Amino acid sequence: MQGYEALDMDVSQYARRTFCSWAEPGWRSVLLQAHEDAPLAEEVFLPPIGDQHLVLVTAGDVLMESHTDGAWRSARYTPGQIGLTAPGRSTRLRWRSRAGKTTTLHLYLPGSLMQRVAVELWDRDGVEARQPDALALTDPVVEQVLLGMASAATAQLDDMYAESAAEFLAVHLHTRYGGMPPVAGPRHDDARVRKAIELMRDNLHLPLTLADIAGEVWLSVYHFLRVFKAATGQTPRRYLTSLRIEAARRHLAESDALIGEVARLCGFGSPAHLSSAFTRETGMTPSQYRQSHRRAQL
Template sequence: MMLDLDSSPWRSLSVRRVHDPAEVEELRIAPADVQRVVVLESGHKRIESGSSGQWRGAEHGPGTVSLTAPGRGTRLRWRATSDEPVVTVQVGIPGRTIGEVAAQLWGRTTLPEMDRLDAADDTTVAVVTALARARASGAPELYAETAAQFLAVHLLTRYGALPPLPAPRPETRRTAVVRSYVTAHLAEPLTLAELAAVADLSPWHFLRVFKAETGSTPMRFVARLRVEAAQHLLRTTARSVTDIAYACGFSSPGHLTAAFGRELQTTPTRYRADVGGHRKK
């Protein structure tokens, strides 16, 4: 198997893109305290999962989702059924994250076993695909934390048969404090846990409250403010794009460029040229 992504920079979850062999006789996956989420990105294959001497099979095509619960090992075998490369994106959410979300939001002390060999789930596919792109562009820990919380709630609701959550109550004061804090600490590597502590809420409640109050996730809010700060420096100073990226809290110049493309559909260099900003001499 060949890996495109190294999962080490993010602590909140792991993500990797794997080029699988066309045929595998048997792959044993040891139990781990991780909720595994696997999305088939390209190719078609017949896959089988074995336990207790029995095998069950399914046909996988692009967008098929499979899940393995924390603490569960499995045996897999598969065979490609088309000439396309078999590529999967694999996400691992720590079991403690799943457990803490279930306890905080539903008061659950035991976890439902979220195992699926083949599921059709557009939401999970969209999040996993976005995580692979974000990981490749150097997105910060805040992105991974937010995605881990969202995926945990989504998986528990959809596959754990837990009831949908009621709308959170308004927390305008807490949200205002966090917004002021972000503005004052924009150049620092902010995390979801840190912002939740400022709001004096658990991360899972904070994420829901902030989205309900502002219409944006904390990650998108921070990214937007950082882009606005970078725009100001590009217009009014001769500092280099690299210097501006780090001054505004981006993890790299490439991450700044990716954020400009997402928010403004341009690059920092083109933006500076278009607005007649200062250039480093």
Template sequence: METIISSLDAHKHLRATMTACSWRAGWRSLLIRAYEDPAEAEEFVTPATRDHLIVLVTGGSCDVEVRYRNGWQHAHSEPGHIGMTAPGQAATLRWRGNTTHSTLQLHLPGATIERVAREFRRKGPAAPTLPSGLGSSDPLVSQLMLSLSAAFQESAPDLYAQTAGEMLAAHLLVRYGRYGEPHYRNASDGRLRKVEDFMRENLASAVSLEDLAREAGVSRFHLLRLYKKLYGQTPLKRLTFLRMEEAKSLLKDRNETIPTVAARCGYENPSHFATAFRRVVGVTPRSYRR
């Protein structure tokens, strides 16, 4: 069983110099700190906490390796990249770069995640589970962390942190914790389940609104109304979202070329795929793979 420490003591186990801390500014709803990290660090362990840790690179770059329970992960970290460590997980780290680099580290309380998850309970698993990993990009998380860093240094009240923390927990649960799946309640929604299954089975094929309406057994206009009500978006935008989720999964396999990934996600033209991917995910397919 992992040894659990307080997030307040996490800095004692790092190979970095803390330069700012929200706790000292009176915030208690979440903890965010700024660090300056050396150019290189030999292998060391950061113990588990009860909070979800998010690390945002804000300056410099390095080649970093981290080991969780499922083995080593490798990435080239640069500004805008994030890494996450789930509650209850320790991590073994090492990195190498040419210069020092800076990071923001946010500890989101597990209690906050649990509280928000209860609001999603009918749309997600019984217990919230968030992933550990590094080297990804999430523009919303990055911008929110930068805003929180500026806010506590400008003496914003803890209410700011509390509100931002709940919003961040909701985003993490929906995007990474499988809490974004729809909850079907009636016959009309059951038709959408059929459409969802059809979309997932035909991500590589050309799919029109007419095809989806035919699958649901309703008119195109009625299908648009149903999707707007349940998802807040059109069926084709939902299809694009599902394709990008599939693309993110495929891009993790370096044996898959980007044109092949594009084709498997319904795009004959790789440049059209890259444009759509960047619009939905926030970075290019090549950057996401790195």
């Protein structure tokens, strides 16, 4: 089970923790905390931890200073400002509130997630990507995702929500702030795509999910979608539906199987689902297609 060193940190001298996702809703994919910060902190030392740390200011107006490379740097923290601390990096901070109560959201993304996403993005085993680190930046995407996660945690939504958001944030942070070259496009003759298509063809009758297929080719859902669409021009779901329609055509043309049986063999949840997808693809219902094919053979 993923553990978080931040859970063991005593923040009582400089902040009051008002929410922790570890307790409720019991998320384990990420750690999200809300703080009400002290108006003045002379100096706070945060030891290095193994996770990517994001801070979003949600209220207040603070002069924030960080000691890096032998010098103090300063930034004004107002709502929407975001700070990033890379895994393994210690931090010395001091701050002074300029007006009002200061509240912040703190998100910890597992270091293992950041490393895995870096490897998948640049398609190199063991790639040493520079982890995102910044005293202050403005990023509406990150801000809205963090606020959305806070709302979801308060509503006690499932950990799947947190896991999906964490995956997206890891990709976003690496591509925007990781300092690596642009993500290379996948090879059109990609063994992973060929394997995925073989898996689809061999298991049309099963309720395959994107996560199932991506897992079989050792890719995250995000990276699998990107690789597959670049190689085929279609999303995996669209491609799988086309394979199922192709198989349904064969069954309708070559057998007397009932429509419900054809639906089951081709992985459609019901005859109605088959009929809807088949009509959208061919312009005919399955029954009309079968009749048309048989008339053509007379």
